[in-house]
Amino acid sequence: MLSRLVFLAGSLKSSGPIGAGLVQASRSLQTSSQSLAPVPPLPEYGGKVRHGLIPEEFFQLLYPKTGVTGPYMLGTGLLVYLLSKEIYIINHETIAAITIGTIIVYGVKKFGPSVAAFADKLNEDKMAKAQEAKDVAMSSLTQAIENEKKEQWRVEGRAMLFDAKRNNVAMLLETNYRERLHMVTNEVKRRLDYQIALQHLNRRMQQEHMINWVEKNVIGSITPQQEKESIAKCIADLKVLAKTTQAKAAA
Amino acid sequence: MAGRRAALKAIDWLAFAERVPPNQRGMFNALKTRTDAISAKLASLPETPAAIDWSYYRSAVAKAGMVDEFEKKFKALQIPEPVDTQTSNINAQEAEANKSAVAYIEASKARVATYEQELEKFKNMIPFDQMTIDDLNEAFPETKLDKVKYPYWPHKPIANL
Numbered sequence: 064m065l066s067r068l069v070f071l072a073g074s075l076k077s078s079g080p081i082g083a084g085l086v087q088a089s090r091s092l093q094t095s096s097q098s099l100a101p102v103p104p105l106p107e108y109g110g111k112v113r114h115g116l117i118p119e120e121f122f123q124l125l126y127p128k129t130g131v132t133g134p135y136m137l138g139t140g141l142l143v144y145l146l147s148k149e150i151y152i153i154n155h156e157t158i159a160a161i162t163i164g165t166i167i168v169y170g171v172k173k174f175g176p177s178v179a180a181f182a183d184k185l186n187e188d189k190m191a192k193a194q195e196a197k198d199v200a201m202s203s204l205t206q207a208i209e210n211e212k213k214e215q216w217r218v219e220g221r222a223m224l225f226d227a228k229r230n231n232v233a234m235l236l237e238t239n240y241r242e243r244l245h246m247v248t249n250e251v252k253r254r255l256d257y258q259i260a261l262q263h264l265n266r267r268m269q270q271e272h273m274i275n276w277v278e279k280n281v282i283g284s285i286t287p288q289q290e291k292e293s294i295a296k297c298i299a300d301l302k303v304l305a306k307t308t309q310a311k312a313a314a
Numbered sequence: 315m316a317g318r319r320a321a322l323k324a325i326d327w328l329a330f331a332e333r334v335p336p337n338q339r340g341m342f343n344a345l346k347t348r349t350d351a352i353s354a355k356l357a358s359l360p361e362t363p364a365a366i367d368w369s370y371y372r373s374a375v376a377k378a379g380m381v382d383e384f385e386k387k388f389k390a391l392q393i394p395e396p397v398d399t400q401t402s403n404i405n406a407q408e409a410e411a412n413k414s415a416v417a418y419i420e421a422s423k424a425r426v427a428t429y430e431q432e433l434e435k436f437k438n439m440i441p442f443d444q445m446t447i448d449d450l451n452e453a454f455p456e457t458k459l460d461k462v463k464y465p466y467w468p469h470k471p472i473a474n475l
Contacts, residue, residue, distance in 0.1 A: 104443075104444040105444075190442045190443060193442050194442055197436060197439070197442075200432075200436060201433060201436045201437075204429050204432055204433045204436070205433065207425075207429050208426055208429045208430065208433070211422045211423075211425055211426045211429070212426070214335075214418075214422060215419055215422055215423075216333070217333045217334075217335055218415045218418060218419060219333070220329070220330060220332075220333030220334075221408075221411050221412070221415055222408070223325060223326075223329070223330045223333070224330075224345075224411075225404055225405075225407065225408040225411070226323045226325055227325050227330070227345060227349060228400075228404045228407075229323070229401060229404055230322050230323060230325065230349070231348065231349055231352055232398065232400045232401055232404065233322055234322065234349075234352045234353055234356045235352060236396045236398060237356060238352070238355055238356045238359060239396040240393070240395055240396055241356075241360075241361065242359065243393050243396075244362065244363050244393055245359070245363045247363075247388075247391065247393060248363035248364065248366060249363070251366060251384060251388055252366055254384070255366075255371050255375065255381070255384065258375050258377065258380065259371070259375055262374075262375065262376050
């Protein structure tokens with residue numbers, strides 16, 4: 064009976080614990096067809112329940128007619144009815160149910176959150192790994208695209224290499240040409256200078272030879288008689304000079 | 315003398331250096347040093363040689379007509395320009411390089427297209443926390459479990475867990 068009430072509540076708004084199942088069902092139905100893509104994500108939390116059992120919608124349903132205490136009165140009345148009319152009989156199973164129920168509720172309340180956190184953490188780790196792999200893949204792809212673009216840009220500069228080579232060739236040719244010009248000029252100059260030097264040498268040799276020849280002849284032409292005369296004249300001159308000097312010195 | 319002064323194209327060595335990939339830097343440096351040496355040699359030679367002072371020589375050299383003969387022959391002398399054998403080679407190289415460059419750019423563009431396609435796929439993926447296992451298998455086909463080859467759980471070799 065309780066489950067019937069739950070079903071009634073669940074049919075009104077499809078976000079109870081049954082609601083999640085409905086959404087799942089609709090998802091698996093929709094993957095075959097192509098309508099309604101993308102599928103809306105699963106809700107993160109199930110529908111709200113009170114006392115862990117009764118959905119909130121039940122209380123909302125009864126609120127306009129019976130106020131806040133309505134569902135509780137209904138519950139108490141039902142319970143008393145079942146017990147008094149012995150529709151529900153208290154026996155050993157009741158005690159077992161009560162104790163086991165208490166222990167279960169205590170256990171869940173105490174350890175529930177930590178177990179949930181642990182399970183969530185496992186899931187989180189898986190997702191983080193997947194996300195990281197995706198990020199790495201994306202960044203490496205962008206990097207690869209960058210590199211390719213850079214390489215393309217580099218290739219564009221290939222003309223410069225050939226310009227440099229052609230420049231080199233032109234410079235070498237120019238250098239060679241200039242060297243040839245200079246060589247020609249220098250050679251011509253050298254030959255002319257050689258002629259001039261030759262002339263100078265010739266002239267000098269002629270002069271020296273002439274001088275030597277003239278000297279030799281002059282010396283040879285001085286006869287001994289001329290020599291005696293010239294010596295006598297020199298002595299006479301010297302005597303006169305000596306006299307004048309003496310006179311000067313005395314005066 | 316018309317073809318002598320082939321215009322030297324100004325080369326921006328800085329821009330050139332930027333475009334050289336790192337694995338060819340040695341070759342670039344060698345080229346640069348060679349070019350610098352050649353241009354230094356060129357700069358050291360004056361463009362025209364010093365003019366010969368014919369009047370001085372005419373007055374100085376006694377032999378009649380020698381200077382005149384020299385002068386005449388000198389002025390009539392045409393120094394042949396050095397023959398350019400390499401430019402055609404360089405042009406051929408350039409044409410080849412252009413062809414291979416075009417091919418490389420084509421291949422590079424194809425690669426870029428594939429990369430961009432994959433990037434788009436990654437960008438348009440739904441976030442992982444909204445995926446089901448089916449969505450994951452669609453996005454990354456390598457995660458699909460081969461239930462035919464390994465029919466029993468965990469549907470992949472134990473070593474790959």
